[in-house]
Amino acid sequence: MSQVRVRFAPSPTGFFHIGSARTALFNWLYARHTGGKFILRIEDTDKERNSDAFLKVIFDSMRWLGMDWDEGPEVGGDFGPYFQSQRTELYKAKLQELAAKGRAYEKDGAWWLRLEGARSAAYDEHLKKDYEKVDAAPMVLHDMVRGQVARVEDRDFVIFRSNGEPVFHFVNVVDDIEMKITHVIRGEDHLSNTSKHLEIFKAFGAKPPMYGHIPLILKTDGPGKMSKRDKGALIEEYQQRRYLPAAVRNYLCLLGWTPADGKEVLPIEEIIKQFEISAVHQSNARFDERKMSHINAQTLRTLPAAEFATLARPILLETKVVDASVSDTRLAEVLGIVQEKVISLEHLPEFMGFFFTDDFKKDEGAMANLTKKGGDPVARIRELLPALEAAAWTEPALEAAFAAVGAANERKPTDYFAPARFAASGQGGGAHLLGVLRVLGRDTTLARLKAFIA
Numbered sequence: 204m205s206q207v208r209v210r211f212a213p214s215p216t217g218f219f220h221i222g223s224a225r226t227a228l229f230n231w232l233y234a235r236h237t238g239g240k241f242i243l244r245i246e247d248t249d250k251e252r253n254s255d256a257f258l259k260v261i262f263d264s265m266r267w268l269g270m271d272w273d274e275g276p277e278v279g280g281d282f283g284p285y286f287q288s289q290r291t292e293l294y295k296a297k298l299q300e301l302a303a304k305g306r307a308y309e310k311d312g313a314w315w316l317r318l319e320g321a322r323s324a325a326y327d328e329h330l331k332k333d334y335e336k337v338d339a340a341p342m343v344l345h346d347m348v349r350g351q352v353a354r355v356e357d358r359d360f361v362i363f364r365s366n367g368e369p370v371f372h373f374v375n376v377v378d379d380i381e382m383k384i385t386h387v388i389r390g391e392d393h394l395s396n397t398s399k400h401l402e403i404f405k406a407f408g409a410k411p412p413m414y415g416h417i418p419l420i421l422k423t424d425g426p427g428k429m430s431k432r433d434k435g436a437l438i439e440e441y442q443q444r445r446y447l448p449a450a451v452r453n454y455l456c457l458l459g460w461t462p463a464d465g466k467e468v469l470p471i472e473e474i475i476k477q478f479e480i481s482a483v484h485q486s487n488a489r490f491d492e493r494k495m496s497h498i499n500a501q502t503l504r505t506l507p508a509a510e511f512a513t514l515a516r517p518i519l520l521e522t523k524v525v526d527a528s529v530s531d532t533r534l535a536e537v538l539g540i541v542q543e544k545v546i547s548l549e550h551l552p553e554f555m556g557f558f559f560t561d562d563f564k565k566d567e568g569a570m571a572n573l574t575k576k577g578g579d580p581v582a583r584i585r586e587l588l589p590a591l592e593a594a595a596w597t598e599p600a601l602e603a604a605f606a607a608v609g610a611a612n613e614r615k616p617t618d619y620f621a622p623a624r625f626a627a628s629g630q631g632g633g634a635h636l637l638g639v640l641r642v643l644g645r646d647t648t649l650a651r652l653k654a655f656i657a
């Protein structure tokens with residue numbers, strides 16, 4: 204049995220964004236890779252900024268992304284409670300423990316951690332007078348991602364405020380000790396806190412966990428860090444846009460990590476097998492929404508047809524693209540040609556609505572393109588119609604018909620594709636054209652081509 208115990212320790216003070224999700228995911232992957240435990244701990248000591256609504260979003264988003272926790276809220280475990288707001292007595296007792304050891308003292312109503320040896324309170328006074336001339340010994344941290352990092356912690360710091368509330372650094376370390384956390388994987392924004400955390404571990408005489416600080420996620424353009432307000436930043440958005448959770452999770456894995464063989468769209472079992480914390484990049488990751496949607500499209504393509512239909516049916520019913528009278532067989536035929544082209548389930552209604560009604564929407568941009576490209580689309584359809592009327596309704600026969608019309612009129616067969624697509628579907632793009640015509644059927648296709656000429 205692996206001894207690895209990692210935790211995700213969110214503060215429920217805002218919506219669940221991709222940075223938090225990625226931190227949770229790297230911890231989860233590490234636990235699943237090593238056969239260790241993944242613990243969820245809620246750092247809700249800041250009473251004014253916490254809310255139950257944010258808490259619910261954390262649970263929902265983690266479950267949606269398939270990140271199950273082995274210990275924590277709603278699951279239990281031997282080291283609970285897993286809400287810091289329910290651990291106040293423990294923090295007070297732990298403070299007393301440090302006070303009894305002489306490692307915590309009261310000053311101005313607050314409690315301070317007394318640094319060891321040369322870095323003491325007296326020394327602190329001395330530093331204030333003559334800071335530049337003193338070299339405090341740096342503390343070297345061996346970070347799993349960053350390698351060796353040197354930090355100086357040269358002043359005593361507050362661990363309990365004068366209002367009686369414990370400081371983040373203190374509760375974070377007390378809980379990591381009590382919950383027997385072996386590895387701390389968290390955002391690089393916490394690197395600067397780590398020397399304080401190590402000092403608290405030392406004061407307790409406890410062995411610190413291994414730390415790994417993962418790179419920031421930068422916004423798509425510019426140097427800034429992705430913020431909660433940036434488009435694409437919240438996990439909820441992807442739920443609303445009907446992305447596949449597996450695709451979102453796959454994309455998040457790539458924000459700071461690359462699979463060894465460079466193949467980026469992978470089943471989660473494969474990612475778990477390959478994931479190494481030491482291989483996480485030191486350089487910042489950049490959010491790329493196009494890549495995310497590409498991975499969503501790729502993942503949709505890998506689904507078994509029946510599963511794709513199960514996901515598609517309720518969306519099509521809800522948007523009234525189909526009603527209950529449409530048979531499963533007919534739906535399967537249409538979905539069969541759509542699955543390989545659609546980017547997100549969200550687009551299905553506009554992508555395939557024309558299969559189920561003659562009163563379909565005509566994309567004006569696509570129409571403008573047809574005429575702009577020089578040709579006369581009506582003339583093309585006139586030339587095409589007799590060849591299609593004569594064709595057997597299979598994809599090879601339809602392909603041959605387009606080729607024959609092209610040859611007879613000294614044009615490329617593709618000159619007929621866009622007009623035919625527009626006449627049949629009202630669109631400028633979509634699923635493979637020959638497949639569209641085949642599934643649309645002979646009668647419907649010919650009727651629509653004639654209507655277009657008229």
Ligand code: GLU
Nearest residue numbers: 212213214246375389393
């Ligand atoms: N509550 C802290 C945060 O949300 C956790 C920091 C840590 O993982 O140690 O950033």
